[in-house]
Amino acid sequence: MRELRGRVCVITGAASGIGLALAERAAAEGMRVVLSDIEAGPLEAAVAGLRGQGATAIGVRADVSKEAEVEELAARAYAEFGAVHLFCNNAGVFSREKPTWEHTPADWQWIFGVNVMGVVHGMRAFVPRMLASGEPGHVVNTASMAGLATGGMGTAVYDASKHAVVSLTESLYKDLVTRQSLVSASVLCPGVVDTNIFTAERNRPAEYGGGPGQDVASPSSAELPSDWLSPQEVAAQVFDGVREDRFYILASQPVVFEWVRMAHNRMWEGKNPAVPRRKGVEA
Numbered sequence: 001m002r003e004l005r006g007r008v009c010v011i012t013g014a015a016s017g018i019g020l021a022l023a024e025r026a027a028a029e030g031m032r033v034v035l036s037d038i039e040a041g042p043l044e045a046a047v048a049g050l051r052g053q054g055a056t057a058i059g060v061r062a063d064v065s066k067e068a069e070v071e072e073l074a075a076r077a078y079a080e081f082g083a084v085h086l087f088c089n090n091a092g093v094f095s096r097e098k099p100t101w102e103h104t105p106a107d108w109q110w111i112f113g114v115n116v117m118g119v120v121h122g123m124r125a126f127v128p129r130m131l132a133s134g135e136p137g138h139v140v141n142t143a144s145m146a147g148l149a150t151g152g153m154g155t156a157v158y159d160a161s162k163h164a165v166v167s168l169t170e171s172l173y174k175d176l177v178t179r180q181s182l183v184s185a186s187v188l189c190p191g192v193v194d195t196n197i198f199t200a201e202r203n204r205p206a207e208y209g210g211g212p213g214q215d216v217a218s219p220s221s222a223e224l225p226s227d228w229l230s231p232q233e234v235a236a237q238v239f240d241g242v243r244e245d246r247f248y249i250l251a252s253q254p255v256v257f258e259w260v261r262m263a264h265n266r267m268w269e270g271k272n273p274a275v276p277r278r279k280g281v282e283a
């Protein structure tokens with residue numbers, strides 16, 4: 001989809017990090033923007049910020065893990081603007097690190113509820129409406145480089161959820177192409193980006209073990225690259241990818257590219273997975 005000016009963009013997880021940068025970039029491209037997030041205060045501030053710069057923007061609070069709230073988000077976007085052309089299924093959460101066998105059913109349910117079912121609810125609410133409109137459109141699902149090759153240590157739930165997003169977005173793309181649709185799809189796989197993702201536990205509901213007194217920080221025990229990307233760099237790559245109808249939008253630093261390439265090569269070569277270096281531990 002090359003022409004964006006005047007068109008409508010909806011973004012989930014738009015109050016912070018990559019989602020906020022996508023919203024700012026959409027506004028700078030002259031799009032009308034629907035920002036959605038579970039956090040009402042930051043969402044309000046983000047919408048006010050965009051409006052202050054002259055953008056046409058509204059905010060709709062929605063928890064993407066809840067089908068009815070995502071359906072309501074789609075209904076609001078269409079009621080307000082009559083169309084949606086770019087839908088960024090971006091909201092996502094990360095958990096405290098633990099060995100694979102110690103992640104509780106609540107960890108799996110919360111993270112898969114947001115990272116996987118949130119994307120599923122988004123596709124189910126928006127894609128049929130976008131197809132019915134007969135207008136060009138594009139869906140961008142945010143996965144991760146950790147969805148292409150298992151990344152960290154202690155991040156089994158997150159990595160598995162992002163593998164699911166890569167796979168289901170490939171299916172979405174094939175289903176759209178098979179039907180010669182005007183709507184296309186991309187999967188966004190960021191590397192390590194400077195956002196609030198490491199405090200994602202702030203949004204864990206009580207029913208999944210969240211609440212006051214929780215250790216919200218999730219510092220990685222794996223050695224992360226020092227050259228973190230900015231959310232703005234990621235957003236710029238997303239808009240290039242949408243314009244070029246590029247399916248895989250890999251917005252990453254070189255060391256993470258190499259990690260994924262090496263992981264895939266090892267598989268074809270019959271070798272066992274490489275294990276990332278631990279912080280402060282000599283290889």
Ligand SMILES: NC(=O)c1ccc[n+]([C@@H]2O[C@H](COP(=O)([O-])OP(=O)(O)OC[C@H]3O[C@@H](n4cnc5c(N)ncnc54)[C@H](O)[C@@H]3O)[C@@H](O)[C@H]2O)c1
Pocket residue numbers: 012013014015016017018019036037038039062063064065090091092093114142143144145189190191192193194195196197198199200203
């Ligand atoms: N930061 C990174 O290094 C990185 C790398 C790869 C992929 N990602 C992915 O990028 C996406 C955006 O994350 P970010 O890094 O900008 O983090 P962030 O925490 O800065 O932003 C995520 C936003 O999602 C919102 N959110 C959380 N739970 C929600 C829910 N149930 N419903 C609706 N909104 C909800 C949060 O309030 C927040 O505003 C996520 O899908 C994340 O997995 C991030």
